[in-house]
Amino acid sequence: MDSFDQTLLDDPTRLAAIDTSQVLASIVALPEQCLDAAAQIQNLNFPDPYRSVKRVLIAGMGGSNLGGRIIEAVFADELTLPMVRLHDYHLPAWADAQTLIICSSYSGTTEETLSVAAEAIQRQLLWTAIGTGADLIALAQAQAVPYYQIQPTHNPSDQPRLALGYSLIGQLLILAKLGLINLPASAIDHLVAAMKLVVSQNQLSVPLNSNPAKQLAVSLYGRLPVLISSGHLIGTTHSLKNQFNENAKTFAACFDLPELNHHLMEGLVHPSTNPQNLAFISFLSSLYSERISRRFSLTQEVITQNHLPVYPYAVPGDTELTQAFTGLQFGSFVIFYLGMLYQQDPAPIPWVDYFKAKLA
Structure with a gap:
C-alpha cells in the first residue's frame, strides 16, 4: 500500500488547496439544504388529478435520483402504491394516466431525463419537475405543470450529488403534498438537529484523534470500500457508493442484508489479495429487527474469519428517516476525507465529462 500523510486531515490550509470547489462546505451545509428546500417548496401546489395517482x-440520473432510493427504502412500510426509479431514456409501457412521473435533474440538461419528460408530454401523462433551471424547468413552465425550481443557496460546490438535501426533501415533500406519505415539519426539524450533531462530531475542526469520519477514512485508504446495510438504510449506502466514485474517485460496492447472506459470503475467498484490498463498512441500526441484527453479527464474523477488515458504524437517530439522513451526513464526511488522503480534488468529474463530450 502506498504511504500517505494522515496529518493532512488536520491541516485546513492544505485541504483548501485540494478542495478548490468548496465540496466540504456543501457537505457541512447539508442540514441547511434540508431546511431551505422545505421553505422553498412550501407554496408548490398540485391540481386534483395528481392526487388520484396509483403509482x-x-x-x-446520478445524483439527481439518489433521493428516490432513500425514499423507497425509508417509506417501504408506508407507501401504499408502487414507486419505481427510472435511470433511462424511455418510459415503461405501463406508465399511464394514473402514473405520476417526477423528472429530477439538478442541472436541468440531463438528456435521459429530458427524454422522459418529452415522452410524458407526448403520452399526456401527469408529470412534475425538480431542478435548478435550464431545459427541464423551461419545459415544465411551457407545459404549465407543477415544478420545484431549486435555489441552491447552500450548495456552494454546485455539484448535483452534493445537493441531496434539496432533491431529497423536494421529492419527499411532493409525495407528502399528494398525501402519499406522512412528513410533518417537525420530522424535518428533528432529522436536521440529528444531522447537525453529526456535523459537530466530524467537521474539519475536530482533530483526527477524536474524529470518527477522519479515522474511518484513514482505515479505508488504499482499499476498496464495500458497504453493507439493510432496510431503511439501503438507499443511503447506495448514495454513498456513488459519492465514493465521484468524490473520492475510488471503486466501491454496496450489498444489503439479508440478500448478501445467500451469495456474497462465498465470494470472499479469491483472489488471495482480498484481505489487502477490501474493507467492509457495516451500517448498523438500533431500529433493525432482532433477526436482521443477528444476521449483521454473523455476517461480520464471516468477514473477519476470511481475514478481511470490517468497520461497524452505528447510525445515530431514533427514526428511520433520521437515520437515513445522519448516515448520509457521516458517510459524506468519510468520503471527503478519503479523497483528501488521495490528494484528489473531489469536484471535477473528468471521465464523466469526457464521456459526455464523446457521446455528444
Whole structure:
C-alpha cells in the first residue's frame, strides 16, 4: 500500500488547496439544504388529478435520483402504491394516466431525463419537475405543470450529488403534498438537529484523534470500500457508493442484508489479495429487527474469519428517516476525507465529462 500523510486531515490550509470547489462546505451545509428546500417548496401546489395517482415513477440520473432510493427504502412500510426509479431514456409501457412521473435533474440538461419528460408530454401523462433551471424547468413552465425550481443557496460546490438535501426533501415533500406519505415539519426539524450533531462530531475542526469520519477514512485508504446495510438504510449506502466514485474517485460496492447472506459470503475467498484490498463498512441500526441484527453479527464474523477488515458504524437517530439522513451526513464526511488522503480534488468529474463530450 502506498504511504500517505494522515496529518493532512488536520491541516485546513492544505485541504483548501485540494478542495478548490468548496465540496466540504456543501457537505457541512447539508442540514441547511434540508431546511431551505422545505421553505422553498412550501407554496408548490398540485391540481386534483395528481392526487388520484396509483403509482409513482422517479426519473433521474446520478445524483439527481439518489433521493428516490432513500425514499423507497425509508417509506417501504408506508407507501401504499408502487414507486419505481427510472435511470433511462424511455418510459415503461405501463406508465399511464394514473402514473405520476417526477423528472429530477439538478442541472436541468440531463438528456435521459429530458427524454422522459418529452415522452410524458407526448403520452399526456401527469408529470412534475425538480431542478435548478435550464431545459427541464423551461419545459415544465411551457407545459404549465407543477415544478420545484431549486435555489441552491447552500450548495456552494454546485455539484448535483452534493445537493441531496434539496432533491431529497423536494421529492419527499411532493409525495407528502399528494398525501402519499406522512412528513410533518417537525420530522424535518428533528432529522436536521440529528444531522447537525453529526456535523459537530466530524467537521474539519475536530482533530483526527477524536474524529470518527477522519479515522474511518484513514482505515479505508488504499482499499476498496464495500458497504453493507439493510432496510431503511439501503438507499443511503447506495448514495454513498456513488459519492465514493465521484468524490473520492475510488471503486466501491454496496450489498444489503439479508440478500448478501445467500451469495456474497462465498465470494470472499479469491483472489488471495482480498484481505489487502477490501474493507467492509457495516451500517448498523438500533431500529433493525432482532433477526436482521443477528444476521449483521454473523455476517461480520464471516468477514473477519476470511481475514478481511470490517468497520461497524452505528447510525445515530431514533427514526428511520433520521437515520437515513445522519448516515448520509457521516458517510459524506468519510468520503471527503478519503479523497483528501488521495490528494484528489473531489469536484471535477473528468471521465464523466469526457464521456459526455464523446457521446455528444
